[in-house]
Amino acid sequence: MERMSDGSSFFVTTPIFYVNDVPHIGHAYTEVAADVLARWHRQRGDDTWFLTGTDEHGQKILRTATANGVTPQEWADKLVEEAWKPLLETIDLSNDDFIRTTEKRHEENVQKFLQHLYDTGYIYTGEYEGFYCVGCEEYKQPGDLLDGEGDYAGQKVCAIHSKPVELLHEKNYFFKMSAFAEQLLALYEERPDFVQPESARNEVMSFVRSGLDDLSISRSSFDWGVKVPWDETHVVYVWFDALLNYVTAVGYGQDDAEFERRWPATHLVGKDILRFHAVIWPAMLMAAGLQVPHRVFGHGWLLVGGEKMSKSKLTGIAPTQITDTFGSDAFRYYFLRAIHFGQDGSFSWEDLHARYTSELANGFGNLASRVIAMVNRYCDGVIPAAGDMTDADAAIRAIERTATATASIAIDRLAIHEAIGTVWELVDALNGYITEQEPWALAKDPEKRERLETVLNTAVRGLGTLAVLLSPVLTKATATLWTALGGDGVVQDVRIDQAWEWTGSGTVTPLEALFPRIETSAE
């Protein structure tokens, strides 16, 4: 596998989201995936940095602001403060930074980057005529368009937004992207995990093989954007500006030591914007003589009622609609466990409710409550020492060890669903163990005291291992459980790659239900 420039550095990003609208669960999905990776790496002792933020320039934002009777800056400020920053708390994100493309640290260094490309001959003036989709903020090729229906009959519409495209003719600045086709293909060949998953890599490779055009990177028909440094009648194309957030946020152009320390990044994006990240972005970096990203992962769509969920199609669900009832832990768990990371996944309230009940409430929550209640009842809350181990006890220890190692390997492959699935084998094994060992029966027979203590000790240790391994996902429940188990400090500080080594000692304290039953329909 490709090593990072510094073995201990882990830099993960999400797309920076458009502030034309409020967040929905699709945005929150990318955020929680990145958050789990960041928390996992941090807990493994890696020098971790998790970046997210907002994309605030371009025609889409300008039009939304104008339609609402405010300036684009006012609109962006309002959406960031009232919707995008609150999302961080709604789903309990541990981001280290939040970048806004209207910040000085970004704008100034976008200009530096552009000036450098201009000075080294990668930018020229040209003319372009084409169909532009403001929803995508992108010129479309004829093959990307569909015939409009209903109100849009007779017009060409964008296949993603189902809205008419606009014919634009402009004199612009162009980036010589075509010069990088060979280098890009060599990159995909040499580093097969540069674009993931495999389906995404194939799509990107065939796109580049079919030929790369140069890219129009400025606009002069409106002025909401970063000014082109040598020609202030143009603003930088919003995507060119936005992609640069990944380097301006970590010191490009102003803090070389920080940039060296963090870059390159693992980019998580939805597959809608894969080409921007796997083609345009590395070409920009190559032109500037900078390292390309560590890897680009394009995840699938959240589907609602069989369609890609989106606000414009009125299938949008706000994250709070879920967290208000189920809590942030269930949100994080559900989307990352139920969906194979990299494939599309259908959301339904029924499925969420079913998994919440069977896996979180009955599977994990109930296990924790029962074990702690038995230590309280049979041992006055003191975690007993273990006596001789049987095969059943040893099997639990072995699963703890395997889960610890296997989950970490899955995280390295960005197989988040697999990592959680592996840890869940321990949840299931412990439930089976308790059922078989019947500690309540052992407790009735004074001669079986030592066996009872060994069983409870094994169960408590297993729970401790689970608290550590699940802490990147179930951030709140594991913190509560850790306290009840009498664990030292905070669970997030315990090395996740050594989770199985935890040995309980001291006393437990009563535990409230980690996942209270939710009887009513959440809709």
Ligand code: ME8
């Ligand atoms: O594209 N399922 O921002 P954006 C899964 N500003 N993920 C979804 C989703 C769905 N139904 N809907 C949205 C932009 N997403 C640019 C990015 S980056 C330099 C600039 C997620 O607000 C997914 O991560 O339209 C997707 O790529 C992103 O939101 C698009 O967010």
